[in-house]
Amino acid sequence: MNVDRELEQWRSEWQRRPTDSLDIDALMAKTRRRARQEKFLAAIESLSGVMVIAACLATATIFQLHALERAVFIVLAAAAGGFTLWAFQQRRRYWRHLPMDAHTLLKLERRRLHDRLRYWRVSVWVVSAIWLLTLSAAGTSHVLEADVADNWLASAVGVMIVLIATALWFIVVRKQTRQRLKKLEALDLS
Amino acid sequence: MSLNDTETRLREALREFGPMLLRVAMSYEADPALREDLLQEITFSIWKALPSFRGDASLKTFVARVAHNRAVDHVMQRQRILDRYSEGGDPAGLARNPSRTGPEQHDLTVSIRNLPLAYRQCIELMLEGFTHAEIAEALGLAENAVSQRLVRGRRQLKNLLSKEDSNER
Secondary structure: OOOOHHHHHHHHHHHOOOOOOOOHHHHHHHHHHHHHHHHHHHHHHHHHHHHHHHHHHHHHHHOOOOHHHHHHHHHHHHHHHHHHHHHHHHHHOOOOOOOOOHHHHHHHHHHHHHHHHHHHHHHHHHHHHHHHHHHHHHHHHHHOOOOOHHHHHHHHHHHHHHHHHHHHHHHHHHHHHHHHHHHHHHHHHO | OOHHHHHHHHHHHHHHHHHHHHHHHHHHOOOHHHHHHHHHHHHHHHHHHHHHOOOOOOHHHHHHHHHHHHHHHHHHHHHHHHHHHOOOOOHHHHHHOOHHHOOOOOHHHHHHHOOOHHHHHHHHHHHOOOOHHHHHHHHOOOHHHHHHHHHHHHHHHHHHHHHHHHHHO
């Protein structure tokens, strides 16, 4: 039989690496503690979600509100519910046992970075659209000399501040993402 | 699987494959303190993944797969952390650079750590005694892709080891 001496030599040398630092009890104890922390965090997250939903529904039903305001609170409750469920599912979803090589993992990381960039780009567009709408509402109510003209103007200023902050953050994220993508590419090729 | 079952199986897995896990951590992280953290992270990942173990592959393959997935993530995370503190730098060197540890005694470990990630995974599994088919199963690759990576990886490892030899002389 053809014996691969080089491989056998490497194999025996590799498997002789000192493993004295392996403390199974300490690893188990830390894992237990970490699992408890994760459970606690998941419980806090779910509880906060339930509290937000309850607060939105209570506000929508208990207080005397305009139909539009009531609708806003119901939509907020639904959004909070959706987010809580999504966060719960994300926690439960586990992928580390799936067969993936380094290229696939790097590809996933690249996709995560692209998604993050897309998220902030869309955020800039959405906030810009809201700002334009608010600005046009302020302009229209000013022309019509409506009572709410000042409120719309204040809203437009507020949204503009949010827009500037979002745009600046987008620029930072874009720069970071480009650098990280370049480095990931180097990792993949190395 | 109940919490107690998971704990019992994790303890068994650590008893049986602990040295292998330590070697996986060794092949991805040169810094002893960070290596300890990585080993802890690997253990936690196995604990989380164990309930999904259906016995399709052997437990050893399953454990090795989780360990390698977590270790590659560790390399990417380390890059993220260093990005916060410094601009630029050599990313490929980051995954390999053993400079933080000072003198390293184990040439084979250093050379393995200097291999590209894709080759490193295959070579490390091969040295652990996995067959080509098991490596393919662990990494979700075709067997011929594994063979190709092993041939190239071995060639690079040989070069790295011979460089180390000539540096010593």
